[in-house]
Amino acid sequence: MAATTTPTPAGTTGEPPRPPRKETPKPLLERVPVPILMTAALALVIGVWQTVVSLGWVTEYVMPSPAATGIALWDVTLDLVTGGPVWDNFVISALQVLYGLIIAAVAGVVLGVLIAETTLGRRVLQPMMVALYAAPKVALAPLFVAWFGFDMTPKVVMAAVIAFFPVMVDTAAGLASVDENEDKLFKSMRASRWQRFYKLKLMNALPFVFAGLKSAAVLAVIGAIVAEFLGGGEGLGVMVQMASVGFALDRLFAFVVLLSAFAYLLYLAVDIVERRVVFWRSTGFLPSDS
Amino acid sequence: MLKQTTDHTAPGPPAPSENRGAAVTVEDAVRTFTRAGETVHALGPVSLDVRPGEFVALLGPSGCGKSTLLNLVGGLLPPTSGSIRVGEEEVDGVPERVGMMFQQAVLLAWRTVQQNVLLPVEVSEGRRGARKAADRAAELLELVGLTGFADKMPNELSGGMQQRAAICRMLIQEPDVLLLDEPFGALDEFTREHMNVELARICSITGRTALFVTHSISEAVFLADRVVVMSARPGRIAGTLDIDLPKPRDPEIMTSATFQDHVRDARDLLRTGYEAAATADKEA
Incomplete structure (x- = not known):
């Protein structure tokens, strides 16, 4: 990206005056900073939204106005930071997500290693996991409720079940993606299988594992909330449902914004840990562009 | 050996x-x-x-x-x-x-130059063995003109310098x-x-x-x-x-x-x- 434009200042001496090279101006979207673009896009969406509601094209029953949503968001946030019921429910949801994510991380890495490194894992576990991956796991929520009751357990289980797949798949893929030359080097050093695993393959797989963990962070939130929908008890998912039943759609929107922010922060947290652990490189959003 | x-x-x-x-x-x-x-x-x-x-x-x-x-x-x-x-x-x-060297330097990106050079020792004698061989690694780095680069990461080195580090890694166990x-x-x-x-x-x-x-x-x-x-x-x-x-x-x-x-x-x-x-x- 650098080095494409040669920096020839106008006053360079000794050269015959040439017509200044026409610099093709960058397109507008390239020049404007991303935060300004984002704000503009958001303003546009909110503007259209407000117009649609103000003109009465949709009733406020179905679609609360941005203003109403904003007020609801303010109320909900205030409740959250002052330790009201929203805070209590948030803590429960957040803990469920965190526990689920931790279980998903451990189980995902362990199963990923088994699939990539053992014959039993590759020939027995892998097909089973593919079948399970294809299953609509959300549909299992009532089952988990039946098994684990109405407290936090079924939600933690749901979060873990949904979140662990990308960790497992990416771990296995990362272990399988070992560089041929590096593998040859380790063989030439007469490294044992175990040394090849933990000094080479595992290190190589780390960026993939983190890519999986980032997906898992977001999926864990979805898992916990869905389980709360179906399992009841406490949590933000329950509050979302109550808002929905009470036709308080502005409040529902506010909760969705809150949950999105939470999932985003969790994603960022994993990203920060990744930058520290995998200090020699970092992955983008998807493992494929690493 | x-x-x-x-x-x-x-x-x-x-x-x-x-x-x-x-x-x-x-x-x-x-x-x-x-x-x-x-x-x-x-x-x-x-x-x-x-x-x-x-x-x-x-x-x-x-x-x-x-x-x-x-x-x-x-x-x-x-x-x-x-x-x-x-x-x-x-x-x-x-x-x-036997010591081997390939077309690519094949330095591990998460190890410093010195840690890469000591890798064969670490593999055969463990971390303690590698620590003992640190002086030897420094000598070899000097031999190939990489003094002062021991704590750099491989991606901070040019292709030629990476191959020099690979030479050191090949020689660290004094192969015949x-x-x-x-x-x-x-x-x-x-x-x-x-x-x-x-x-x-x-x-x-x-x-x-x-x-x-x-x-x-x-x-x-x-x-x-x-x-x-x-x-x-x-x-x-x-x-x-x-x-x-x-x-x-x-x-x-x-x-x-x-x-x-x-x-x-x-x-x-x-x-x-x-x-x-x-x-x-x-x-x-």
Whole structure:
């Protein structure tokens, strides 16, 4: 990206005056900073939204106005930071997500290693996991409720079940993606299988594992909330449902914004840990562009 | 091996006269590969004797099996038939006294230069062994002109510097035989020439046996005591040239008449080998 434009200042001496090279101006979207673009896009969406509601094209029953949503968001946030019921429910949801994510991380890495490194894992576990991956796991929520009751357990289980797949798949893929030359080097050093695993393959797989963990962070939130929908008890998912039943759609929107922010922060947290652990490189959003 | 390492903690490189190489003997080695049910005859039968301390270049076109031969000697591949010995020992798996270098430096991105250099020690003797060998690593880094880069990460180094670090890693356990698979093939020509001079210097200082795979004629003549020219399909030895140029050699020598004669001889051998392979292809 650098080095494409040669920096020839106008006053360079000794050269015959040439017509200044026409610099093709960058397109507008390239020049404007991303935060300004984002704000503009958001303003546009909110503007259209407000117009649609103000003109009465949709009733406020179905679609609360941005203003109403904003007020609801303010109320909900205030409740959250002052330790009201929203805070209590948030803590429960957040803990469920965190526990689920931790279980998903451990189980995902362990199963990923088994699939990539053992014959039993590759020939027995892998097909089973593919079948399970294809299953609509959300549909299992009532089952988990039946098994684990109405407290936090079924939600933690749901979060873990949904979140662990990308960790497992990416771990296995990362272990399988070992560089041929590096593998040859380790063989030439007469490294044992175990040394090849933990000094080479595992290190190589780390960026993939983190890519999986980032997906898992977001999926864990979805898992916990869905389980709360179906399992009841406490949590933000329950509050979302109550808002929905009470036709308080502005409040529902506010909760969705809150949950999105939470999932985003969790994603960022994993990203920060990744930058520290995998200090020699970092992955983008998807493992494929690493 | 272990004892040798501890004996050698004296500062400075070993005395030049010291001849610590081992002989390499290849007897009727054949290697075939099976791909998608089809058997490909990659190499042989090939027989080759390398004297202790000798620098032998394996020269040939791509696909002539020279890398395969090197992998056989390095124990990375078993021969389909025939036998290979390093020193007195029959090669079965990677021999202990062999150091290898590849076209890419293959430095691990998450390790500093020093940690990369010490990797073979860490693998064979553990972390404590590696810590003890730190002085030795520093000496080697000095030998290749990388003093001050020990704590850098590989991606902070240029391609040539990475290969220098790879040289150190190859030498850290004081192998008797060096197996070099186009070690500077990925570098630009200028850096490559410079690295060849370095390598020649290091080999003459340490007196080790070296097998050097290349497809550059002048590189082979410049470095080797003996050039073994190979031909393709299946890989065979087309001929051998003794290079009677004095050592150490300066790049200037490349302009000398003797050097040019050797290059011409090598080229003739390559051509006859190539034509033989072509007629064999036609008949097949």
